[in-house]
Amino acid sequence: MNASVDKDTCIGCGACPSICPEVFKMEDDGLATAYVTPVPSEVEASAQEAAEGCPVDAIHVE
Template sequence: MKAVVDKDVCVSCGLCPSTCPDVFSMDDDGKAVAITGKVPEELEDSAKEAEEGCPVSAITVE
């Protein structure tokens, strides 16, 4: 699985890094960013939870 954040849609709410801090963080521009590369298997459920919880659907995990 790979996680992607659409920075044009992100509203900087901070939900994703609070839900899955090993995959998501806040970038210098205040928008969320995902790790590059594959989401580790043990973090997939947490990353999907962040995707589902995003209030503006800026996250894709597939």
């Protein structure tokens, strides 16, 4: 499973790293990034939860 964040859509709300800090973090530009990909199998569920919780659907997990 791979994760990515669409920087053109991200609003920097911080929800994804609060849900799944093992995969997502906030960068200096105030936007999120997926810094670990592929997603480790033990956190796939929380990465998916982060994607589903994104208010602007900027996270793609597949």
